Structures are given as C-alpha cells and as structure tokens.
Amino acid sequence: MKIFLGDKLVDEKDAVVSVFDHGLLYGDGVFEGIRAYNGRVFLLDEHIDRLYDSAKAIALDIPMTKAELSKAVVDTCKANDLFDGYIRLVITRGKGTLGLNPYLCKKAEIIIIAAKIQLYPQELYDNGLKIVTVGTVRNHTEAINPRVKSLNYLNNVMAKIEAINAGCMECLMLNPQGQVAEASGDNVFAIKNGMITTPPSWCGALEGLTRNKVMEIARKEGYEVREDVMARYDLYVADEVFLTGTAAEIISVVDIDKRMIGTGKPGKITSELSAIYTECACSEGTPIA
Numbered sequence: 567m568k569i570f571l572g573d574k575l576v577d578e579k580d581a582v583v584s585v586f587d588h589g590l591l592y593g594d595g596v597f598e599g600i601r602a603y604n605g606r607v608f609l610l611d612e613h614i615d616r617l618y619d620s621a622k623a624i625a626l627d628i629p630m631t632k633a634e635l636s637k638a639v640v641d642t643c644k645a646n647d648l649f650d651g652y653i654r655l656v657i658t659r660g661k662g663t664l665g666l667n668p669y670l671c672k673k674a675e676i677i678i679i680a681a682k683i684q685l686y687p688q689e690l691y692d693n694g695l696k697i698v699t700v701g702t703v704r705n706h707t708e709a710i711n712p713r714v715k716s717l718n719y720l721n722n723v724m725a726k727i728e729a730i731n732a733g734c735m736e737c738l739m740l741n742p743q744g745q746v747a748e749a750s751g752d753n754v755f756a757i758k759n760g761m762i763t764t765p766p767s768w769c770g771a772l773e774g775l776t777r778n779k780v781m782e783i784a785r786k787e788g789y790e791v792r793e794d795v796m797a798r799y800d801l802y803v804a805d806e807v808f809l810t811g812t813a814a815e816i817i818s819v820v821d822i823d824k825r826m827i828g829t830g831k832p833g834k835i836t837s838e839l840s841a842i843y844t845e846c847a848c849s850e851g852t853p854i855a
C-alpha cells in the first residue's frame with residue numbers, strides 16, 4: 567500500500583511518524599473520513615473545506631493549499647488503484663517537544679491513507695440498529711466544539727465503549743444540557759408525520775456531510791426538513807430514526823433504550839432517502855483516473 571506522508575507517496579513500511587508528534591502525544595490535529603465510489607471521490611471539496619475550518623478553529627496551519635491537498639487525495643487513490651473505498655486524511659500538529667506548546671511544532675504532518683472500511687454488517691442495514699443513550703456527555707461546545715473534527719476522539723471512544731458494553735454497536739450522545747447531540751460517529755435524524763428533524767450543530771453535533779447531503783435530498787423530494795433542538799422523547803415517539811455518516815451511509819435505528827421505533831423495521835422514508843443517496847454517491851464526485 568502507498569501512503570501519502572508529508573509531501574509525497576511512500577511505501578506503507580516507510581510511512582512512520584515521530585513519537586514526538588503532537589497528534590500522538592495529545593490528539594492534537596484534525597481529520598476527515600472520505601469515500602470513493604465508482605472511480606470518484608464523493609464530496610471532496612466539502613471534506614477539504616471542513617478540514618480547513620477544523621484546522622483554523624484549532625489554530626493549525628495546513629502546509630498545503632486546498633487544491634494541492636485535493637490533488638494529493640486523488641493521487642493516493644490512484645496509486646493504490648482504489649476506486650471504491652475509504653480515505654482517511656489526517657493532519658497532525660507535527661513533531662514538537664514533550665510539552666503541550668503547539669507553537670514549538672515546526673510543521674504540521676499530512677497523512678493520507680486510501681483503504682477500505684465496513685462499519686456494520688449487511689444484516690443491520692436490512693433490519694436496523696439497536697442503540698442506547700450513554701452517560702458520556704458530548705463535548706461542551708466551548709471545550710472542544712464537536713464541529714471540529716479533531717484527532718481528540720476520546721469523548722466518542724468513551725461513548726462507544728459504553729455502547730459496546732451494553733451490547734450495541736452505536737449509541738446516542740446528549741449534550742451537557744441533556745439535549746440530543748449525535749451518535750458516537752454518526753449524526754441522528756427523526757421522522758414524525760413526514761417531517762424530518764435533526765439537531766442543529768450548536769447542540770453538539772458534527773456538521774456531517776452525509777447529514778447535509780441527506781437534508782438536501784429530502785428537501786428536493788418535497789419533505790419538510792428542520793434543524794431543531796431534540797429531546798430523547800422526540801426520538802422515542804418518532805415514526806423512523808436513522809443515522810448518517812460517510813462510512814455508515816444511512817442506517818435505520820429500530821430500538822432506542824428498549825423503546826421500539828415505529829414498526830420496529832427500517833422505515834419507508836429512510837429507505838427512499840437511502841436509495842437516492844446511493845444514486846448520488848455513485849454518480850457524483852471528483853474523478854480519480
């Protein structure tokens with residue numbers, strides 16, 4: 567496998583970073599998870615824009631232009647003959663000292679891995695996911711804003727641990743006010759009487775690109791779509807609940823905290839949106855070859 571590291575493609579065995587890299591020492595950095603479908607990188611410009619916004623929010627200078635970085639992503643796919651897969655784009659603060667001070671890190675490190683991902687088995691797409699609310703509260707927006715896709719994912723990892731310990735593969739995270747934020751690695755939507763609702767990002771959700779695409783598709787299909795404060799109650803009594811993410815795509819939730827959602831089967835509107843999403847993903851994007 568070829569990995570993009572710093573400013574060039576190298577063999578996987580040579581793709582090593584310093585133990586003094588602040589990405590490792592402090593989770594100091596930002597990242598994107600990107601998908602390629604059918605020889606195209608889906609939503610590449612949107613991912614690059616979000617990455618630069620995340621970097622700006624943590625005062626991290628990415629030592630490349632957006633155009634150069636986009637080209638590096640496409641080149642990494644090409645070098646690995648990856649036309650369908652998952653791309654992890656990571657920017658760390660770079661090599662520094664053992665102290666926190668990020669200003670002592672001379673140059674941010676750029677890492678691009680083009681590989682495969684499968685989060686959930688097909689069975690769960692067919693039958694839906696069971697989730698629980700976890701005690702780990704989503705980061706306060708003035709601690710680390712969840713809109714920053716940072717390398718510091720312990721908040722999400724702690725939530726995931728609780729989910730798995732409870733026999734679930736995903737979970738529901740609330741913000742410090744007790745409002746619905748998102749799942750550990752996905753955004754959450756509810757549908758009630760044909761109205762589609764998802765929490766606004768200020769409630770502690772990453773502004774997911776799958777989320778944005780699904781909102782765009784749903785509006786085009788004539789559905790009313792709102793970003794609104796949500797309580798767990800709104801999810802419990804919804805007709806349909808689903809999660810969205812680059813890796814997971816769209817997956818139905820059929821059980822939350824032992825409340826059956828809707829009929830207990832993936833819902834009609836979710837399936838309709840999911841089919842259109844797949845169509846878009848397979849036909850739009852930046853060509854690799």
Ligand code: PXG
Nearest residue numbers: 599750751752753772774775776777811812
């Ligand atoms: N919320 C969070 C906290 C995420 O990490 C999403 C929402 C969905 O955003 P996009 O832009 O992908 O629609 C994410 C991204 C995993 C894993 O292993 C999940 C993500 C990233 C990295 C790993 O579950 N999801």
